[in-house]
Amino acid sequence: MLTVSKVDVIFGSWTSVSRKSALPVLEELNGLMFYPVQYEGEESSKNVFYTGAAPNQQAIPAVDYFLEELGVEKFALLGTDYVYPRTTNNILDAYLKSKGIAAEDIFVNYTPFGHSDWATIVADVVALGAGGKKVGVISTINGDANIGFYKELAAAGVSADDIPVVAFSVGEEELSGLDTTELVGHLAAWNYFQSADTPINAEFVKAWKAYAGENRVTNDPMEAHYIGFNMWVNAVTQAGTTDVDAVREKMWGQKFPNLTGGMAEMLPNHHLTKPVLIGEIRADGQFDIISQTKEVPGDAWTDYLPESAVLTSDWKDLGCGMFNTETKTCVQMTSNY
Numbered sequence: 001m002l003t004v005s006k007v008d009v010i011f012g013s014w015t016s017v018s019r020k021s022a023l024p025v026l027e028e029l030n031g032l033m034f035y036p037v038q039y040e041g042e043e044s045s046k047n048v049f050y051t052g053a054a055p056n057q058q059a060i061p062a063v064d065y066f067l068e069e070l071g072v073e074k075f076a077l078l079g080t081d082y083v084y085p086r087t088t089n090n091i092l093d094a095y096l097k098s099k100g101i102a103a104e105d106i107f108v109n110y111t112p113f114g115h116s117d118w119a120t121i122v123a124d125v126v127a128l129g130a131g132g133k134k135v136g137v138i139s140t141i142n143g144d145a146n147i148g149f150y151k152e153l154a155a156a157g158v159s160a161d162d163i164p165v166v167a168f169s170v171g172e173e174e175l176s177g178l179d180t181t182e183l184v185g186h187l188a189a190w191n192y193f194q195s196a197d198t199p200i201n202a203e204f205v206k207a208w209k210a211y212a213g214e215n216r217v218t219n220d221p222m223e224a225h226y227i228g229f230n231m232w233v234n235a236v237t238q239a240g241t242t243d244v245d246a247v248r249e250k251m252w253g254q255k256f257p258n259l260t261g262g263m264a265e266m267l268p269n270h271h272l273t274k275p276v277l278i279g280e281i282r283a284d285g286q287f288d289i290i291s292q293t294k295e296v297p298g299d300a301w302t303d304y305l306p307e308s309a310v311l312t313s314d315w316k317d318l319g320c321g322m323f324n325t326e327t328k329t330c331v332q333m334t335s336n337y
Helices: 015-029 058-069 083-098 120-129 145-155 197-214 220-239 243-253
Strands: 033-035 048-050 073-080 106-112 135-140 164-167 186-189 254-255 263-265 277-281 288-293 311-314 320-324
Touching: 015 033, 015 048, 015 083, 015 164, 033 220, 058 083, 058 135, 058 164, 058 186, 073 083, 073 120, 083 106, 083 135, 106 120, 120 135, 120 145, 145 164, 197 288, 220 243, 220 254
Parallel strands: 033 048, 073 106, 073 135, 135 164, 164 186
Antiparallel strands: 186 277, 254 263, 277 288, 311 320
């Protein structure tokens, strides 16, 4: 796309694996990508704007909700076996321990893409509550494997009241067309839901359905791209060119209304400010929004891993995505590829 089609900007890729595969090419050829999906953080490239959530805008607030609102005392961190769940769960493991959760009260398990045999894992999760402590599941399970997981929970007689699940990869699109009977009451954490009750969102949903069909739904990554694209257009307009270096400088500080009633801002670390929403799955595949925060600044480097706590990202003033605040030096991010 960069060398043959000479594109000015790329909006996309879906997984962290695909983004990390593209990073060396983007940086070598000075391309520009807007990445719209929630991800594990621990990255800040000069050539990428991260419009999806960092862990402090999704995963950590979801854990806080479990701790503070639901009284969860034991945690099952269940994920698909690839970089996003593993890194996110490393951060959550450290965060939970910082909150006083004992190591023996944290169960971590990874399964391959498309995993279908959930009986043993669900039994292990149920067994966590044998001592009477409240159990909650933090799910970074991706794709079709979610169907089997929720079905097995239901088959085991486990309701959302018994063991709540909060998912980071289950949204409106994943639920569309499914029988959601067995998912009702479970939760998801995102920065946007189609059910957001704002005039701007009503217009957005109406326009999308008119274009794509009445049965099609919106979701969080769509909002992220909507914000990112409009910011890019405004930056190009202000720069008077689509040149990547010129546009990048105009992106810092760009503001654009999100669809939930607030204002998104692009930070010098190439992450957005975003509200955190907790939604409860309804029978119709939509979400009841039961919690919403004010805008939270995206953090490229988590405070809960020692090697990351000393790092900051500032492309505007420091010209560095991996600046060590103790040594006052800029570290190259090549080890992350």
